[in-house]
Amino acid sequence: MNSKNPQLNENGALQHLLTTEGLPISVLLHILDTAESFVGVTERDVKKIPLLRGKSIFNLFFEPSTRTRTTFEIAAKRLSADVINLNIAASSESKGETLLDTVNNLSAMNADMFVVRHSQSGAAHLIAKHARSDIRVINAGDGSHAHPTQALLDMFTIRRYKRDFHNLRVAIIGDILHSRVARSEIHALTTLGVPEVRVIAPKTLLPKMVERLGVHVYHSLEKGLKDIDVLMMLRLQNERMTGANLPSFEEYFKYYGLTPEKLSLARKDAIVMHPGPMNRGVEIDSAVADGKQSVILPQVTFGIAVRMAVMSILAGSQT
């Protein structure tokens, strides 16, 4: 493990995927380019390749998730790996076993890769640090810290529709405060050379000093959407809200919900993205979610190719 960046080995090759923060552009592009080849595989009759035959991939979900877990499972299966899904929220942890004991036990079952989702920021990092050196770890979302594969599939989608990152204005809209997706997106967009990244949210849903990430802050959706090429909507995470961040969903929709009228303030050819699951009528209007500019379903399809790329790059990297 490289002491400066635990995701890279001594030769700078990707060994774990924990966050998009600090990942060199060469690594990001390698993932996106490889994913491009996997899109072809997922469009064939036989959607399976033998690359990870005999490898065991454990989906460790300490926090409930259906979509992300399913896309990782499909990705692993299309690579011919064996997938073991563990819904740990409902088992060992509730019996009092520590995170590292759980991981050590699964390592003893000859795991090759862990896909980790946890409500605590840094959980995947901790596992990568303590697991056997030949085990690869993918962060599938840790607390409000990072969700790198979501950010990568978003980058892949942007590149598919907009080709080049260097002349884009991108807006991330909504609950930035609780969003690991937003953080991972900001780091990836910046590294890939997007000149202007905006965050649009009420003050109560923005982390303190968010400007330090190199983004422009807007509190008004109308003003923030001007000249925007890509709109990245976020889910309002009511389950993570402890205090009164919002007066009501209705009021949120009134000011920050994306309606066709508000979308018309962005560029005519702007695309609308959402990591899912959507709260229709809260952060996004159905007419936009199902409209011509929406690329929300292609995002899901590309997500499988991107996860296949990450898994195969990690599985092939030497310790």
Next chain:
Amino acid sequence: MNKNMQLPDPEELFEVLAKKIHVAKIPDIALVGIHTGGVWLAQRLHQKLGIEHPLGMLDVSFYRDDFDKRGLRAHVKPSAIPFDVEKVNILLVDDVLYTGRTIRAAINELFDYGRPGCIHLAALIDRGGRQLPIAPQYVGTELKIPDEKMLELRQDADGKLSLKLYDKNFDE
């Protein structure tokens, strides 16, 4: 072997290969080039022989048998088989045929697209050293190359082909 071994002109070898394929008159034939050199050759053959089926291309990286040792190559190109392979006679085209492992991977990948009629194999150069029971039907020439050497087909900006011979341990 002499270090300055005289290599044949790949442009001439291509003409020899194209003629052999033309004479064979394989019915309902589709061309599939193997990245990267095989695709260059397949593109030329496709045009020269006036093949009806669109050109196919394979990058066998996802099917290689040395993934565990070498990992994924840096520049995997998308495979594209833009025709229905069912019952079609496929001519696989590669530049330098050596161990046969690339061809094994290519055949495996082709079968994931369907069940072709026949698969034929054309190579610009057969350098021997086979490790699998694989034999080409059409070759530009046979050339004995020692195991410690790499023979590579290259293409310049104008599309002109050349051959490069270098030591295996020497990364160009």
